[in-house]
Amino acid sequence: MVNTDEQKKMMENRHHRLGLSDNDILEMYRTMLLARKIDERMWLLNRAGKIPFVVSCQGQEGAQVGASFALDTKRDYVLPYYRDLGVVLAFGMTTKDLMLQGFAKAEDPNSGGRQMPGHFGQKKNRIVTGSSPVTTQVPHAVGIALGFKMEQKDLVSFVTLGEGSSNQGDFHEGANFASVQKLPVIFMVQNNQYAISVPLTKQVACEKISDRAIGYGMPGVTVDGNDPLEVYQAVKEAADRARRGEGPSLIETVSYRLTPHSSDDDDRSYRERGEVDAAKEKDAVLTFAHYLREHNILTEQVEKTMHDEMNQIINEATEYAEQAAYAEPASIYNYVYGE
Amino acid sequence: MAQMTMIQAITDAMRTELKNDENVLIFGEDVGQNGGVFRATEGLQKEFGEDRVFDTPLAESGIGGLSIGLALQGYRPVPEIQFFGFVYEVMDAISGQMARMRYRTGNTKTSPITVRSPFGGGVHTPELHADSLEGLMIQQPGLKVVIPSTPYEAKGLLISAIRDNDPVIFLEHMKLYRSFREEVPEEEYTVEIGKAAVKREGTDVTLVSYGAMVHSALKAADELEKDGISAEVIDLRTVMPIDYETVLKSVEKTNRVVVVQEAQRQAGVANHVAAEIQERAILHLEAPVLRVAAPDTVYAFTQAEEVWLPNYNDIIEKVNAVINF
Ligand SMILES: Cc1ncc(C[n+]2csc(CCOP(=O)(O)OP(=O)(O)O)c2C)c(N)n1
C-alpha cells in the first residue's frame, strides 16, 4: 500500500490536536450531512413542481460547517449568503424552518415567504437578513462589528460570500472599513470556481482571493474548503484574533459547486461533465465520513441511525411545510411602514 | 419572415447590429458562453468572438463605468444588467454619469450606450427581480427609456436604441420573453424611439399603457366592446421621452383616459402622463384621468402576485368609472 499524503491526513488524528472531541466532529459531520440531505430533497421537490426555486449548498458543506463550529453559535452574529444551509443549521435554524422557506409559507421564519429561498434571516439565532444583490451583506457585517466594538462586546460578525461576489464594490468598501477600524469581522469567501457560468479565471486575475487581504492590511488565508478541520482551524484563529481586538481576517475556502447555479440554470452549456465528476470525488461529505470511519467515530451502527433519523426529520418537515398555510395575499400591506 | 418570440427578436436585433457596426460590443454577467441567464445573447459570442461579446466580473457599477469609457473611445456598448432590480448597484454610472455626458462636455462627447435589462412581474419571482423601476430612470434628464411589448417592436426599437447617440435604458418584460410569437422580418428595420403606437382604435375612452400591461389593456378593450364601450389603446413604447402628441390626439377624441401601469401607484410613468394630460387638455376631459397601478407596497410575494398585479378587470372597473363619471 502506498502511503500518500492523503492517506496520512486521513489516519492522523487531527481533530484532537485542534481541541475537538470525537463527539464534536461527529456533530460536524451530522450537520454537513443534514445540509446535503435537505438540499437534495429541495431539488426533488423542485423537480416535482412543489417548490419554486433551489440554490444549493452542495460542495460547500465542509467549509460552512467547519467555519460555524469555530464560532460561538449561541452568541456570535452571522451574515450568510444564499448557499449557507450548513451555516444556518449550525446556528440553530431547523429543518422545518428551512422547509417552510423552501415552500415559501407564512410560517417561514426567514421572511414569511416574502423573499426567495436562500435569503436567510432569523432574529433569534442572530442570522442577519440580507437582500438579493450579492455582497450587500458585507458592509452590514462591518456595521454590526462596529457596534460590537463600541459596546465592547467580545462578539464576532461572520460574513460569507462567493468568490465572484468579491468583485463587488461592497466587498472592498466593507473590508477596508473593517480593517481601518480593527473590527471583529471574519470575511469568508467560498470559492466554488464559478459565478453562475463565469469561471474563476474570467472573474479575477490574482492567484488567490485571499491575496486581496494584503491590500486591506489584514491577514488572508486560503484553505481547502473540502476539509472542515482546516476551515475550522482558520476560522478559530480569525475569531480569536477578532475577540482580542486585533481586527478582521479574510479566509478563502476552495471547493467546487457540485450542482448547477440554481434550479433555473443548466450548467452543461459552460462546463464539462468530467470536471464535475472529478470534483465529486473530493466532496467533503464523502471524505469527512471517511475520516470519521478511519477513527472509528462513524461506525456502521451510528451511520445507519443517523441516516434513519435524518430521513425522518426531513420527511416530517417536508410534510409539515407542504401542509402549512401561505401568507394571506392581503398581508402584503403589512410592514411596509410602521403602523 | 420568421416567427419569433420577444427574446429571439432581441437576440436578432443584437446580431443585426453586431454585423452592421464593428463598434457594437455586448457584455455583462453570463452573456458570453452561457448566452445570458435568459438566453438573450445565445450564440452571439460564438458568432462574433470574445472581443465583441464577453463576460464581465460580477460588478454592476464596473459594467456601467466601463461602458462610459468605451463610449468615450468611440464604441457602442450594449451592457446587460442581469435583473433590473440590480440597477441600484449601477445607478451612479447611469443617472449620474452617462446621462450627463453630452450636457457636461458641451456636446463634444456622448454616451451611445444601450443598457438592456429584464424586469417585470407575473413570473413568480419575488421582489427586486420583478420590480418595475422605470419610474426611477425617467426622472433623469439625458436618459431615454424604452419598453417594448411585442417581438416586432422589440427588434426595431433595440436596433434604434443601439444606433442612438444618447443613452437608452431598454427594459425587457420577463413575462413577454416567451409568451407569444409573431412575424418578425429577418432583415434590419427600425422602430422610432419616442413614438407611441395606437394598438387599437376607439372612441369612448383612451387606455394609455406600456410593457406587459398593453396586453391587459387590449384584453380589457375586447371585453368592453361587448358592453358597447369603444376603447382606444395606446402603447407608449418609449416612456421617456413620452409621445404626448399621440396621447393628446386620442384624448381630444375620447375625452376620457385611464393610464395603466404595472408599477406601484407611487412609481412608474402614469403620474407623469396624468399630469401632462390635465395641463394640456383639461377642457377636453369629461372625467378625471384615472390610474390603474399596483398598490404602494414592496413587490408582491408569489401568493399575492395575482391579486397585487393590475389586471384587465381593474382596467374595466376604472373605465366604467370614467364613463359613468
Ligand atoms: C448585484 C447582483 N448582480 C447579479 C446577481 C445575480 N447573481 C446571483 S448569484 C450570481 C453569481 C454569484 O457568484 P459567486 O459570488 O461566485 O457565488 P456562487 O453562486 O458561486 O456561490 C449572480 C451573478 C445578483 N444576485 N446580484
Ligand SMILES: [Mg+2]
Ligand atoms: Mg462562486
